[in-house]
Amino acid sequence: MFMAVTALLVLAMATTLVRVVRGPTPYDRILAVNVHGTMTVLLIAVTGYLTDRPDFLDLSIAYALLNFVGTLAALKYFRFGHLGDEP
Amino acid sequence: MGRMISLAVVLLGVWFILSGSTDPFLLASGVVSVLLVVIIAHRMGMIDEEGFPIQLLGGLILYLPWLVCQIALANLAVARTILAPVMKIDAGSAWVPASQKTPVGLVVFANSITLTPGTVSLSVLEDRIQVHALSRKGLEDLQRGEMDRRVCAVEGRR
Amino acid sequence: MSTLIDVVSWVALVAGGLLMVTSALGMVRLPDIFTRLHAGSLADTGGVALILLGLVLQTEPGLNTLKLLLIGVVLFLTTPAVSHAVGHAALLGGLSPDSSDIDDSQSAAS
Numbered sequence: 001m002f003m004a005v006t007a008l009l010v011l012a013m014a015t016t017l018v019r020v021v022r023g024p025t026p027y028d029r030i031l032a033v034n035v036h037g038t039m040t041v042l043l044i045a046v047t048g049y050l051t052d053r054p055d056f057l058d059l060s061i062a063y064a065l066l067n068f069v070g071t072l073a074a075l076k077y078f079r080f081g082h083l084g085d086e087p
Numbered sequence: 088m089g090r091m092i093s094l095a096v097v098l099l100g101v102w103f104i105l106s107g108s109t110d111p112f113l114l115a116s117g118v119v120s121v122l123l124v125v126i127i128a129h130r131m132g133m134i135d136e137e138g139f140p141i142q143l144l145g146g147l148i149l150y151l152p153w154l155v156c157q158i159a160l161a162n163l164a165v166a167r168t169i170l171a172p173v174m175k176i177d178a179g180s181a182w183v184p185a186s187q188k189t190p191v192g193l194v195v196f197a198n199s200i201t202l203t204p205g206t207v208s209l210s211v212l213e214d215r216i217q218v219h220a221l222s223r224k225g226l227e228d229l230q231r232g233e234m235d236r237r238v239c240a241v242e243g244r245r
Numbered sequence: 246m247s248t249l250i251d252v253v254s255w256v257a258l259v260a261g262g263l264l265m266v267t268s269a270l271g272m273v274r275l276p277d278i279f280t281r282l283h284a285g286s287l288a289d290t291g292g293v294a295l296i297l298l299g300l301v302l303q304t305e306p307g308l309n310t311l312k313l314l315l316i317g318v319v320l321f322l323t324t325p326a327v328s329h330a331v332g333h334a335a336l337l338g339g340l341s342p343d344s345s346d347i348d349d350s351q352s353a354a355s
Contacts, residue, residue: 001255005296008262012288015269019281027278027335034327035272035285038320039265042296045316049300057312058105064316068323075334104315107308162291165283166264169271178280180342201325204286207279209332209342219332219342221283 002050009043026078030071037067090134093141095125140191146241147195153237158203161225165204168221180209180219183229192242199234254302261295268292278335279342282328289324293317 016039019032041064048056077083102117128134136142168174183200187193197208197216205225209217220226229235264287271284297317304310336342 001258005258005262005299008259008266012262012265012269015266016272019272025278025335025338025340027331027338027340028281031278031281031285031328031331032272034324034331035268035288038289038293038324039269041316041320042261042265042293045300045313046296049303054304054309057309057316060316061105061312061319064319064323068319068327071327072330075330079334079337101315104308104311158290158294162264162287165271165287166267166291169267169274169284169287174274176276176280178342180279197329198325201286201328202290202321204290205283207282207286207332208329209279209336211329217336217342219279219282221280 002046005046006043006050009039009046013039013043030074030078033074034067034071037063037071041067090136090139090141091125091129094128094134094139095121098124136189137191143191143195143241146243150237150241154199154202157234161204161206164225165221176221177223178219178221179223179226180217181226181230182215183218183226184232184235185211185214185216186235186239187242188239189242192238195241196235196238199238200229250302254299256299257295257302258299261292261299264288264295265292278340279332282332286324286328289320289328293320293324 013036016032016036020029020036023029041060044056044063045060048054048060073083098121099117102121106113106117108114125134128138133139168176185193185196187196193211193213193216197211200206200208200216200218205221206229207219209219211217218226218229220229268284268288271287272281275281275284294317297313301310301313304313
């Protein structure tokens, strides 16, 4: 039954990738990548249950934090052309 | 001082959830790390009512059940809009008055708006928030100001 | 009793998965960036909450329950900030939030 949820999540992630590829603006792509990341967090957690290895939850937490910082960094880099180290 | 102690308790809780071990050495290194973090954060002047808003805790606990109900209802509405064979979208944006007195209250209000599917806060000023909504009804509900009042109540309880 | 919990958790998991697919469908179907933000927040709230609820009900109460709750708290604190940041950046980037009244023939083509 975890298989069904995994399949649904993979289907949703594949569909989100359509928006990443199509654009048209960079904001669409960044948003789609962020939603894709949120789904990945849950996919990692569900995979942990599917293979009976609850340690995967730690990876899930780490990915949730990375996804947040990564999206904001990509957004900032796109907007200003650097990450704040230039005058 | 109370704020520093509550920050230390929260950090220790997170340390324990992540390590999950009662080994004395790990617990002791947890205590040392938490103390270091609290001291550094104190020296940076980050432990104030904006950096660690524990004073909102009581109000938030009363506010969250209502917010969860709103989110559930909005989820159904947005899902129905997306799944409809013929999409009817009357999206638009408008300014919604925000009467919170503190920056933290304003953040709670803006985050609540964004967290509810169907409405997103686009820009935040001191006394109003620009909101984009998927349907005019969502905008009108916000402009009626019930969420605004409830977030003000969260702020008011100290 | 445990059968009841099982049924509730499976319903929550499958409903959460379906909500994720709905959100992904919305990302593709909706006409512009501001309306797509709403599709994204569908996955960030309903999908996350339902799937985590299903997983919590499948777990023995203990450390893993707390970890699942921590994932939920982290996601619920960070995703609205990202949605707001993307929306604000799109607004500053010169996209108009009021031009999304698009009839269905156009959105099907986009």
